[in-house]
Amino acid sequence: GGAVKVYGVGASPFVATVLLCLEETxxxxxxxxxxxAAREQRTEHHLSRNPFGKIPALEDG
Ligand SMILES: N[C@@H](CCC(=O)N[C@@H](CS)C(=O)NCC(=O)O)C(=O)O
Structure with a gap:
């Protein structure tokens, strides 16, 4: 259970595409x-979600 977590910002077209799909479904x-701006996407924590250090990254259970 629990909500799918989408890490990122809506200004990213890649993130926006994912959000659109989640809304539609x-x-x-x-x-x-x-x-x-603080390059949080390159922190160790985020790299454990996405080794490329990009957004979006998803957590789903
Ligand atoms: N091919 C990648 C592209 C993702 C991507 O390039 N995201 C950009 C934002 S639009 C990003 O994370 N940029 C931050 C960075 O490279 O540090 C995917 O589909 O996830």
Missing amino acids: GADYELVPLDM
Whole structure:
């Protein structure tokens, strides 16, 4: 159970595409914002979600 977590920011077209799909399917999801200016996408924590250090990254159970 639990909502799908989407890490990123809606200004990213890749993230926006994922959010659009989740909205269209009525999925339970949560957008978890990353501080891109602080390069939070390159932290060890985020790299464990996506080794490329990109957004979006998803957690689904
Ligand atoms: N091919 C990648 C592209 C993702 C991508 O390039 N995201 C950009 C934002 S639009 C990003 O994470 N940029 C931050 C960075 O490269 O540090 C995917 O589909 O996930």
